Amino acid sequence: MSTASGEFDGMSLGLGRQPILPEPRAALPLSAAGRRAIMKAAIALGMIASGVYFGWWFIDGRLTHPIQALAFVCAVLYTTLQIYCAWYVYAAIEPVELPRPPAGLSVDVFVPVYDESYQLVETSLRATLAMRYPHRTYLLDDARNPRFAKLAARLGVRYLTRDGSRDAKAGNVNAALACTSGEFVTIFDVDHIPERDFLDAMLGAFEDPKVAFVQGGVAFYNRDDSLVARATIEQAYDIYGPTSMGMHGCDAAPVWGSHTTFRRAALDSLGGYQPGLAEDLHTSIRLHAAGWRSVFLPGVHASGLVPSDLRAFTTQQRKWSRGVFGVLMEVYPRVWPQLRWSQRIAYLVRSSYHLIGPVFAAHAFLAVYLLLFGSDGAIRGFGSYLLRAVPLGAAVVGVRALANSCWNVQADAVGVKWRGYTLAFALWPIYIGTFVRAVLRIPLPHIATPKRRTVEAHPRLVVAQLVLIALLAAGIVARLGDLGAPGMLMTVSFALAAIAIQAYAVVAAMRP
Numbered sequence: 405m406s407t408a409s410g411e412f413d414g415m416s417l418g419l420g421r422q423p424i425l426p427e428p429r430a431a432l433p434l435s436a437a438g439r440r441a442i443m444k445a446a447i448a449l450g451m452i453a454s455g456v457y458f459g460w461w462f463i464d465g466r467l468t469h470p471i472q473a474l475a476f477v478c479a480v481l482y483t484t485l486q487i488y489c490a491w492y493v494y495a496a497i498e499p500v501e502l503p504r505p506p507a508g509l510s511v512d513v514f515v516p517v518y519d520e521s522y523q524l525v526e527t528s529l530r531a532t533l534a535m536r537y538p539h540r541t542y543l544l545d546d547a548r549n550p551r552f553a554k555l556a557a558r559l560g561v562r563y564l565t566r567d568g569s570r571d572a573k574a575g576n577v578n579a580a581l582a583c584t585s586g587e588f589v590t591i592f593d594v595d596h597i598p599e600r601d602f603l604d605a606m607l608g609a610f611e612d613p614k615v616a617f618v619q620g621g622v623a624f625y626n627r628d629d630s631l632v633a634r635a636t637i638e639q640a641y642d643i644y645g646p647t648s649m650g651m652h653g654c655d656a657a658p659v660w661g662s663h664t665t666f667r668r669a670a671l672d673s674l675g676g677y678q679p680g681l682a683e684d685l686h687t688s689i690r691l692h693a694a695g696w697r698s699v700f701l702p703g704v705h706a707s708g709l710v711p712s713d714l715r716a717f718t719t720q721q722r723k724w725s726r727g728v729f730g731v732l733m734e735v736y737p738r739v740w741p742q743l744r745w746s747q748r749i750a751y752l753v754r755s756s757y758h759l760i761g762p763v764f765a766a767h768a769f770l771a772v773y774l775l776l777f778g779s780d781g782a783i784r785g786f787g788s789y790l791l792r793a794v795p796l797g798a799a800v801v802g803v804r805a806l807a808n809s810c811w812n813v814q815a816d817a818v819g820v821k822w823r824g825y826t827l828a829f830a831l832w833p834i835y836i837g838t839f840v841r842a843v844l845r846i847p848l849p850h851i852a853t854p855k856r857r858t859v860e861a862h863p864r865l866v867v868a869q870l871v872l873i874a875l876l877a878a879g880i881v882a883r884l885g886d887l888g889a890p891g892m893l894m895t896v897s898f899a900l901a902a903i904a905i906q907a908y909a910v911v912a913a914m915r916p
Contacts, residue, residue: 436499439810446806447491450799454483460792464785482763485756487800489749494646494807496653496746500701502618505607511539511665512586516576518546518569518852520594525552528594529561537603540586544576571679572850574687578676586668593662596708597625606665609699616670616696617688619648620663623704623814629712631912632827636710636717639824641817646807647753648700656692656743656750657700659684662708670696681727681850685754686735692747693739702813713858714865714912717827720853721834725758729842732756760828761835768832768872768902771895775879780889787891790898801825823908830909833868866913869906876903 434442461479466472513532517525525543532541542562545552546569556563566579577591588610592598602620609618622644627637644660651657661684670691671677678686688698711717732755740748774786801820808817841848863870876899886892 434810440495440497443494443497443803443807443810446799446803447495450487450491450796450803453795453799454487457483457792457796460789466785478766482756482759483796485752486759487796489753490647491803492749493650493654493753494803495650496750497646497649497807497811498653500649500652500699502605502608502699502701503611504604505537505610509537509607509610510585510587511537511590511603511607512580512584512588513539513541513590513592514544514577514580515542515592515594516544516546516573516580517549517552517594518572518576522551522555525594526555526559528592528597529555529559531597532592533559533561534600535598535603536600537607539590539603540584542580542584544580546572546576572683572852574677574679574683581668581671581676588665589668589671590665591662592706593708596662596706598663598706602663602705603665605701605703605705609701610667612697614695614697615667616691616698617659617664617666618699618701619657619660620665620706621645621648621700621702621704621813622660622663623707624710625707626709626712627816631823631908631915632714632717633710633712635823635827635908635912637816637824638821639828640710641808641812641814641821641824642804643757645702645812645814645817646804646810649702649811651750651754652698652700654746654750655697656747657688657698658754659688659698663706680730681723681848682731683727685728685731689731689735689739689743689751693742695742702811704813711853713862714909715858715862716854718831718834718865719851721758721831722838723848723851723853725761725835726838726841726848728755728758729839733842734845758835758838761832762839764829764902764905765832765836767898768876771899771902772872772875772879774895775876775883775899783889783895784891787894790894826905826908827912829905830869861914863913866906866910869909873903873906873910876900 458479461467461472461476467476513535515525515528515532529541529543540562542564543552543556544564545556546566548565553563555561564580564583566576569575571578581589588607590603590606606618606620609615622640624633624637624640626633628634648657648660664684671687673694673696674687674690677683678690680686691698711720732752736751736755743751770786774782778786805818805820808821809819812818838848840846880896880899883892883896887896
């Protein structure tokens with residue numbers, strides 16, 4: 405699977421051939437109207453579950469205590485941002501069908517690279533060249549690697565470089581925009597492989613002169629590579645499926661960084677691709693604020709790689725979450741007046757996702773405190789809280805699973821994807837750190853996601869998770885004699901679940 409140096413073995417991951425993409429499947433054998441009705445019924449049940457949850461806060465005078473009142477405000481904010489708004493987005497899903505494009509459109513295809521493997525770049529370029537619709541392919545080499553220049557010449561790809569590497573990918577793309585002329589521009593990350601029909605599927609959307617970009621559905625072909633790869637792909641089914649479809653229904657379909665096709669005039673109207681650690685989100689929200697429209701096409705016409713080890717995944721998530729929090733706190737407030745309400749809601753869902761880390765950590769460390777130091781009354785109260793929270797959690801998971809069953813075109817997306825939730829919860833140290841950085845406006849240097857899988861263990865990546873496991877275990881041991889006390893069994897059960905969640909990350913770090 406990998407070489408002794410830890411570099412990807414391309415053939416084992418499908419890089420030496422065209423990847424086999426997930427076959428599109430029919431959603432539930434119902435009309436679109438029928439699926440929407442089922443979704444709305446499930447959301448209504450979820451709203452009832454949220455009422456049960458919030459009812460807990462209004463008994464026994466809990467809101468008279470300042471700390472509990474603050475916790476209630478945080479609960480309301482998170483539930484609104486990440487549950488109610490997500491359900492609103494699901495309810496906005498509309499099927500998308502695009503006409504075939506006319507002949508003769510002028511299309512430039514950009515493949516930005518920096519420090520990727522030669523084989524990865526060659527595979528990407530060959531697949532890009534093989535797309536049927538006439539286009540020009542450009543290799544944008546920020547590393548100025550002579551081997552890449554020779555590869556481009558051999559394949560007949562245009563080769564572009566620039567002075568320096570300011571603004572990373574966004575700067576690389578903008579430098580290429582300045583010396584190319586295609587009316588439409590498609591951007592592929594180097595580890596994403598298009599099918600031959602990619603441009604044929606996307607370009608029809610531009611019949612509408614107000615469409616700024618079309619985002620193709622996102623899929624990945626290294627699911628079975630590792631624990632991290634499988635969990636990452638399961639995490640992605642929703643965001644690149646029903647959530648993106650719902651954001652399209654809100655007229656806020658987002659840029660996802662790869663296999664996006666832009667109208668050059670739209671990018672020019674902003675002064676180019678917007679810089680930042682989340683340059684895709686930044687660009688899409690700016691385009692919508694400027695009055696442009698967008699399209700998300702859920703069909704899978706390209707696929708890519710997800711990180712296969714925890715080192716690469718945490719690097720990616722640190723960069724992405726800091727960038728997304730930055731957009732939420734710095735860009736979103738500025739463009740708020742120019743967005744419609746549906747767009748505001750859709751972007752709140754997208755830009756607040758990583759709050760899942762602080763929320764999980766708050767519950768886990770509260771359980772630690774209560775198990776080690778809490779009174780019987782506090783344990784009883786936390787146990788009753790968990791009983792009220794379980795139906796809401798089940799509703800969140802159930803509505804998401806139903807949304808994937810109703811709308812996702814990837815057969816593997818059906819069902820409850822517990823690995824995705826586990827990995828998201830386990831990365832709480834990353835998300836807390838980037839949230840604090842965003843609040844304090846502490847910049848994070850741009851670091852490319854490693855494309856080489858590590859072969860050695862990285863215990864330092866999970867020190868925080870190991871500490872939490874130890875504290876929770878100590879709390880459980882301290883309370884073994886009190887399991888019959890009111891609320892204790894629920895509290896201990898939650899602690900065991902939190903330990904299992906952290907263990908997933910520990911295993912991934914120790915056995916990459």
